[in-house]
Amino acid sequence: MERRLFIAVSLSDDVLDLIENELNIIRPRFSNSVRFVPREHWHATLLFLGDQDESEIAHIREAMDEVLRGSVWEPISFNSVLYGPTRHSPRMLWWNATESTSENLGTVRDRLARELERRGVQWEHEHHPYHGHVTLARLNEPPQDDTLFISAPATCGTYSIDLFASELSAGGANYSLLYSLEKE
Numbered sequence: 001m002e003r004r005l006f007i008a009v010s011l012s013d014d015v016l017d018l019i020e021n022e023l024n025i026i027r028p029r030f031s032n033s034v035r036f037v038p039r040e041h042w043h044a045t046l047l048f049l050g051d052q053d054e055s056e057i058a059h060i061r062e063a064m065d066e067v068l069r070g071s072v073w074e075p076i077s078f079n080s081v082l083y084g085p086t087r088h089s090p091r092m093l094w095w096n097a098t099e100s101t102s103e104n105l106g107t108v109r110d111r112l113a114r115e116l117e118r119r120g121v122q123w124e125h126e127h128h129p130y131h132g133h134v135t136l137a138r139l140n141e142p143p144q145d146d147t148l149f150i151s152a153p154a155t156c157g158t159y160s161i162d163l164f165a166s167e168l169s170a171g172g173a174n175y176s177l178l179y180s181l182e183k184e
Contacts, residue, residue: 002051003165005060007112008043009076009105010180011134015156016042019095022081022152023136033140034093041175042134044076044097046109046161047116049123056121060163061179063115067108068161073183074104075157076132081150083143084133091139095152097132106130108161158183 020039027036049060077098083090097105109130116123163179 001054003054003057004167005049005052005057005178006045006164006166007047007049007060007064008045008162008164009132010043010160010162011076011156012158015078015154018154019078019081019134019136019152022150026081026150030093030137034137035140036137037135041173042095042136043162043164044105044132044134046105046130047112047123048126049116049121052121052123057163057178059119059121060116063112063119063121064161064163064179064181067111067115068181071108073159074101075155076105076159077101077153077155078132078134079151079153081136081148081152083139083148084135085131089142091142092135093137093139093148094133095136102130102132105132 016039019042023036052060077100078095079098080096082094082096084092084094084096106129113125160180160182162177162181165176165178167174167176
């Protein structure tokens with residue numbers, strides 16, 4: 001049986017509270033053409049692995065253990081809410097990570113990718129620099145003005161890196177946590 005898998009950073013409740021408060025302030029600025037992502041789905045994706053045979057989950061967990069156990073976990077910082085992706089026509093509302101957080105998480109992503117490859121896990125690689133963000137909303141139509149910048153700084157010292165299964169349905173995606181490593 002195949003499962004649609006991804007590895008993501010899950011943030012602490014106090015940081016999610018902070019962005020939820022910010023979203024409550026700016027939510028009235030948006031029309032019905034914006035679908036806000038439920039709080040329980042807020043995460044920063046590191047690797048989207050796509051459809052994987054269930055037997056690969058053990059290899060993915062082993063790769064996560066190899067890369068993450070005993071590693072130095074840098075605090076994660078966010079600085080703004082903006083439209084994304086920035087290099088294309090915006091389709092989402094993002095909580096944007098700082099440049100240093102994106103670089104640090106990019107290094108983790110690349111190490112995970114190498115370890116997964118070493119263990120024979122195959123997926124469609126993304127060969128661009130990592131840009132850390134949490135998707136807060138999806139736009140049903142392009143914004144009238146694609147410039148948006150709302151200062152929303154936060155630093156998260158407590159977080160986990162998790163393996164999720166995603167099941168698509170008519171009502172949206174449903175996530176199941178399969179494995180979790182917390183900062184030690």
